[in-house]
Amino acid sequence: MIKIMQENWIRWSFALLLVFGTASLPAMADEGEAKAEATTKAPADSDGSHKEGHDDHDGHDDHDHDGHDDHDHDGHDHHDATDLSHANASKELEAPGSIAADMAIYTLVVFILMVVILRVAAWNPIKKALDDREQGIIDHIADARRSAEKAERLLEEYEVKIAAAAQEANEIVAEGRRDAEATKDRIVEEAREAATAERDRALNDIEIAKNAALQDVAEKSADIAVALAGKIVNKELNASDHQALIKETLDNIQEG
């Protein structure tokens, strides 16, 4: 409950005011009536005719007659002759549009004074500050525009650069791939060549060895044959015969 009241204190205080106001108004009126009675009892005016005064008043205060001319609210009772605050009233008193020339001149002077004071104290500084701010905003916008343009330019530049770099990278990769391919081919080729050479050499070696072996065999065979032949024919063969015989034998072997 208290929490609700705290949250809505404006509404609550308004409601309270309304209630108290409603309750106290009639009470105030009673008090006022009591006071007024006291006043009317007293011989308030020397000639006693104040009650029906203001006849020459062209109807301005007619409404004052309806019921409350014998009480006293805020002390403004028109018919209370003891309130001298507006005694000796002129005809202009109750006209809301009466022209007060002194007030008009005073206002004119005070206003001109105010314009002069405010021109120095407020308007000129405010004008300058607003202009400064306006200029500042314009400058800031221009700055921002320049910055944006610069950024865009840079972006474009960098985009171009990045594209170039990407291309370069691609090229490098491609080249690397090409190099690798070439290297691979070369290595394979070299290996193949090496292998071939090795085989050829091996074959060569084999041939040589075979030939040597054959030579050896031939020689041994010739010797054996010579010796055999010598034994058979028992005769000495001269060198040429010897040579011819080897050859013949070799051929035989080869043929055989």
Next chain:
Amino acid sequence: MANPVLHIKDAYFFEVPKFAFQRNFTKPSEFPSIWLKLDPTVQHSEAEALAAKFPIDGMSTEESVTAWHDWTPNHHHAPYDVFYYETNKKAVEAEAAETGNELGEINSIPLTVQKNVQKEILNDTEWLDNEVAGVWEEQGLLERYNHHLSGKIIIPQPFGGELRNLHEAESGFCLSKFMIVELFVVCFLAFVLNRYSRAIANGKPAKGKLANLLETFLLFVRDEIARPSIGSDSDFHHGHDDHDEHGQDGHHEDGPETYHLADKVTPVLWSLFFFIVTCNLLGLIPFVGSPTGVFGVTLGLAGITFLTTLISGSMMHGPVGFWLNQIPSMDLSFAIAIVIKPMIWVIEVAGLMIKHAVLAIRLLANMVAGHMVLLSIIGMAMTAAVGGGAMAYGVTPVAVIGATCIGMLELFVAFLQAYVFTLLSALFIGASMHHH
């Protein structure tokens, strides 16, 4: 209640709740002299003294005093000098009516004589505190006078002005309640706006509720009232007079619109707007009242607009050119023009005056009307309360709620009328600067 208009009109005292400013005078000589001057006993003594020197024609001193005595209760308890003047006036008028001549000179009691008599009477403290006090005692007046003076802070009159009563001035320059309120408004505005101007110096943005509020109004008046009504510098580019120095700095061939001329008038419009809106809003504060509910003030403000119109128009077209500029350009042959144009000129110049007078009346009527409605609604509750009984309990809440609603409307009207006054001023000033 006295005529409620008295609550709206200017006065020569500040009203506060009675309990806040209790008066406890114990003897007549302590009372303010303006109050004593209006007391019947003092007036009687004054009448006797004046009648001795200025009796009514054909009457003795005693007869004159008796005649005044019979007359005054029906004439707002006016003192003898008013009676003397009125009686003479009546006689002169009767004579004029009889003979058919112009009104002759009306005899009146010289102010200095009256003042001297009053001074003599009021300085006689012994007489006041014995004889007058005796009459007051007999009639219970001391208590009543204290009651009526409670809650009324009477403004001292340092400039030698003489009051007629607490609501009217008699002679000389009298300092009134709204004059002081106006001074307060000027000081208040100078303080608040100066603070704001320092807060936004060098183009800093406005910070805080008040600064932003002020800025909203300042920019509104400048951008929505002054500049559109008076126009940009390029509007003045064509056909302004050669001797106009102000038009020169504003001519840019291209680029954004400049408003150097409009901005020259803006401070006056700013001042008008803030002064009027502050005065209007003061009317919503109990016991203060709005100076703009007084014809003198609105007339003074309209005078400011008229002066600004006159000066800015004369600066644009020259002192003679301004007046000639009132004639709209018409395609007339010379013979017709020489007849028509002077007539048009008279109408236009009268229109110029009327426009500015209406400016004053509009603001006054709006402020007075709102306060009158409030007064009558509250008065309803008062009447019901005086009537007593159960009715008051029904009427009072309705009256309070009604007064609250009208108060809200008044709040709106306070701003609206300040805006309307400023806008129309700007339009009048703008019209005077342009060629017709």
